[in-house]
Amino acid sequence: MQGLSCGTSRIVGCRFSVYPMADNFVEIIKGALEEVNTAKVWMKTDDVSTCVRGRSEHVFDVTKAIFTNAAKTGVHVVFNGTFSIGCPGDSDGDTYMSEDDVRLNEEKVQQERVEVATQFSLYPLNNPDYMQIIADQVAVADGHGTFTKGVHYASRLDGDVNNVFRTLEEAFYNAAQTDERSHVTMTAAVSANSPSTKDK
Amino acid sequence: MQGLSCGTSRIVGCRFSVYPMADNFVEIIKGALEEVNTAKVWMKTDDVSTCVRGRSEHVFDVTKAIFTNAAKTGVHVVFNGTFSIGCPGDSDGDTYMSEDDVRLNEEKVQQERVEVATQFSLYPLNNPDYMQIIADQVAVADGHGTFTKGVHYASRLDGDVNNVFRTLEEAFYNAAQTDERSHVTMTAAVSANSPSTKDK
Ligand SMILES: [Ca+2]
Numbered sequence: 040m041q042g043l044s045c046g047t048s049r050i051v052g053c054r055f056s057v058y059p060m061a062d063n064f065v066e067i068i069k070g071a072l073e074e075v076n077t078a079k080v081w082m083k084t085d086d087v088s089t090c091v092r093g094r095s096e097h098v099f100d101v102t103k104a105i106f107t108n109a110a111k112t113g114v115h116v117v118f119n120g121t122f123s124i125g126c127p128g129d130s131d132g133d134t135y136m137s138e139d140d141v142r143l144n145e146e147k148v149q150q151e152r153v154e155v156a157t158q159f160s161l162y163p164l165n166n167p168d169y170m171q172i173i174a175d176q177v178a179v180a181d182g183h184g185t186f187t188k189g190v191h192y193a194s195r196l197d198g199d200v201n202n203v204f205r206t207l208e209e210a211f212y213n214a215a216q217t218d219e220r221s222h223v224t225m226t227a228a229v230s231a232n233s234p235s236t237k238d239k
Numbered sequence: 240m241q242g243l244s245c246g247t248s249r250i251v252g253c254r255f256s257v258y259p260m261a262d263n264f265v266e267i268i269k270g271a272l273e274e275v276n277t278a279k280v281w282m283k284t285d286d287v288s289t290c291v292r293g294r295s296e297h298v299f300d301v302t303k304a305i306f307t308n309a310a311k312t313g314v315h316v317v318f319n320g321t322f323s324i325g326c327p328g329d330s331d332g333d334t335y336m337s338e339d340d341v342r343l344n345e346e347k348v349q350q351e352r353v354e355v356a357t358q359f360s361l362y363p364l365n366n367p368d369y370m371q372i373i374a375d376q377v378a379v380a381d382g383h384g385t386f387t388k389g390v391h392y393a394s395r396l397d398g399d400v401n402n403v404f405r406t407l408e409e410a411f412y413n414a415a416q417t418d419e420r421s422h423v424t425m426t427a428a429v430s431a432n433s434p435s436t437k438d439k
Contacts, residue, residue: 054358054392056428058258058317065434083391085438087317087358087430090391117258117287119319121360121426123392127370158254158287160321162362162424169364170327191283191290192254192323192424224362224392226321226426228256228287234265235286 049215050133052092053102055120057109067116071108076143077101081135088120093135095212096142098122103204104144110153110200110231118229122207124215125164125222153200156237158193159207159227161214172217176210183209187239193226197239203229249415250333252292253302255320257309267316271308276343277301281335288320293335295412296342298322303404304344310353310400310431318429322407324415325364325422353400356437358393359407359427361414372417376410383409387439393426397439403429 059067080093080101089105091098099122106118123129161176163169177194180186185196185206196203207227215223259267280293280301289305291298299322306318323329361376363369377394380386385396385406396403407427415423 052392054390056317056319058260058319060258060260060262060264062260062262064260064315085390086433086435087356087395087428087438088393092391115264117256119256119258119428121392126392129391156287160424162364164362164364164369165367167365190254190285191292191329192252192321192326193288195287224360228319230287233286238285238287 049124050092050129050136051095051098051122051124052090052129053098053120053122054088054090055102055118056088057106058117058119059109059112060115067109067112067114071105074108075101075104079135079138079143081133092133094138094140096140097138099204099208100142100144103200104148106229107148107151107153107200111151113232115232115234118227120227122211122225122227125220127222149201151200153231155198155200155203155229155231156233156239157196157203157227157229158190159196159210159225160193161210162224163214163217164222164224166218166221172214176214179210179213180206195239197237200231249324250292250329250336251295251298251322251324252290252329253298253320253322254288254290255302255318256288257306258317258319259309259312260315267309267312267314271305274308275301275304279335279338279343281333292333294338294340295408296340297338299404299408300342300344303400304348306429307348307351307353307400311351313432315432315434318427320427322411322425322427325420327422349401351400353431355398355400355403355429355431356433356439357396357403357427357429358390359396359410359425360393361410362424363414363417364422364424366418366421372414376414379410379413380406395439397437400431
């Protein structure tokens with residue numbers, strides 16, 4: 040899949056947190072970050088969340104890698120974040136938009152096997168056809184084999200972390216392509232190693 | 240503040256998780272839930288999140304109480320969820336809409352003092368004036384004294400958990416009132432007891 044940013048220079052952002060349910064959560068988060076190459080994104084962490092901005096492919100590459108590194112410790116870890124494109128207040132002129140499309144963490148993360156359960160929601164803003172756009176992307180997820188079912192206010196995906204993030208990225212990409220200036224956000228809660236029985 | 244549902248029978252929902260960063264997270268979550276009176280809301284928990292639905296005031300009452308109970312353990316705990324109203328697929332005919340407006344957990348939670356840092360975002364769907372609606376509610380938060388600053392894709396609130404949830408509820412309420420059939424969602428990450436320095 041080509042990046043969203045190709046030829047359009049539309050910056051994508053994700054504000055997210057990775058929550059390890061463990062006493063040594065600081066160590067797990069720091070370890071997860073250390074292993075990830077973030078050279079192609081703008082990144083800022085505060086006491087509530089981390090914000091990553093840049094070309095679409097690098098935002099998905101980096102967020103998937105940070106989460107996967109934390110999850111492969113075996114601890115119950117959840118990624119919870121919101122991806123955004125087209126926010127009128129956002130600055131497209133960021134220097135990170137001139138990076139190429141080679142993903143820096145993909146090869147390594149593709150070797151990991153982490154089973155995840157995910158709930159995601161798409162929010163196309165300022166678009167009267169938004170319910171159809173959402174339905175279309177649920178159909179895309181269904182085609183990927185990751186879609187499990189709809190729940191109140193969200194759609195559920197199950198499977199390997201690489202497959203689930205591929206569905207998230209493609210759903211977001213497609214929804215963002217519906218208009219050249221579209222403003223779309225997507226929330227995702229991605230859970231690994233939960234002790235609860237999977238409700239799929 | 241009157242509930243959103245008053246006279247309009249519009250059901251509000253929140254899909255959320257409470258993440259205690261501790262080895263005994265299951266115990267903390269179970270303890271937090273046990274202390275909360277959920278009689279006036281529909282509630283379902285799965286392995287990824289919990290969904291609460293009913294009158295607006297009870298949805299905010301219950302979510303605040305669950306989070307506050309977990310946070311008062313002193314452990315680093317984060318509430319991360321999305322509030323929704325007016326989703327075309329949602330059923331307004333739920334029996335929980337006939338409950339009165341007396342909040343079952345408010346008195347108890349008002350006695351707790353938990354300092355929180357919050358990032359929230361409002362998403363009024365299918366509304367060309369959505370950026371103005373968002374700006375208006377940031378101004379409301381500013382008036383409450385809880386607004387700290389804007390960050391990429393979100394607004395930051397700091398203060399006591401009761402004050403911050405009051406701002407969240409009022410911002411959501413006001414945004415939902417802009418149209419009698421409006422569909423509005425609001426994400427919120429509410430963090431307590433973080434070891435990181437507050438970035439406010
Ligand atoms: Ca946690």
